[in-house]
Amino acid sequence: MDRYQELFTRLNQNKSGAFVPFITVGDPNAISFMHIIDTLIESGSDALELGIPFSDPISDGPIIQKSIARAFKSSINFSRCFIILRNIRNKYPNLPIGLLIYANLVFKNGINNFYSHCADLDIDSVLIPDLPIEESLPFYKAAIQHKIAHIFICPPNATEELIHNITRQGCGYIYLVSRPGVTGIEINKKTMNTTVLQNLIQYIQKQEKKIPILQGFGIHTPLQAQESLSLGTSGIISGSEIARIIEENISNLELALKQLKKLVRLMKISMCFYKN
Secondary structure, eight states, X not given: OHHHHHHHHHHHHTTBOXXXXXXXXXXXXXXXXXXXXXXXXXXXXXXXXXXXXXXOOTTOOHHHHHHHHHHHHTTOOHHHHHHHHHHHHHHOTTSOEEEEOOHHHHHHTOHHHXXXXXXXXXXXEEEOTTOOGGGOHHHHHHHHHTTOEXXXXXXXXXXXXXXXXXXXXXXXXXXXXXXXXXXXXXXOTTTOOHHXXXXXXXXXXXXXXXXXXXXESSOOSHHHHHHHHHHTOSEEEEOHHHHHHHHXXXXXXXXXXXXXXXXXXHHHHHHBTTOO
């Protein structure tokens, strides 16, 4: 968790927002995946959110679902994911690394056992998108016991009570969802109410416990990243655009890496010195 604190402190001092790419572990295969991770980090990504492939990803749209299918096709499974994660941590000891995983996978492997494995890999956070806060206590306790940030989701229709609970219990950062639905859908005036989001952000910031906010769902462009920072977030998480680049260049890794490098650098340039 300290890595997140150090990251957001440094970015605030530099008046910059955080760019956090999301990518499914093993997409499109284990070897290419590591080249992609290296490119994302070397191009300026501030942290990683890595998705553990799951057969029923209810929060993910078609683009991320295809990335999961590619990972499964290349023989990625739960055990191989953790081997890959260890390689990433060994190579990047100071980088904040978060996991996105569905609740059934955690439960199937044993809640305490799962978080123990994460602690052994020095994972910083775990986000479980299909876990309501009302059922999160066993997961939350295991995460805290193993010094891992349990990331809470703040939906656009969050009540004051929900915001109070997730800020009181949360650490690392809060994942602000841009709009209802699944990942990969472009956000616009019809799908994202900026006034509602800004009010949510302001209410979160008024809470006694201060937690950085990262916005996700439908953020693909530097302009959208700037708009997110202007609402008061600390940065963004973007995954579908990365998955799209991989999909469209599945037979040309070199071109995929070139486009990913360009994407990350444009995002970071747009977010530097923009944050108030």
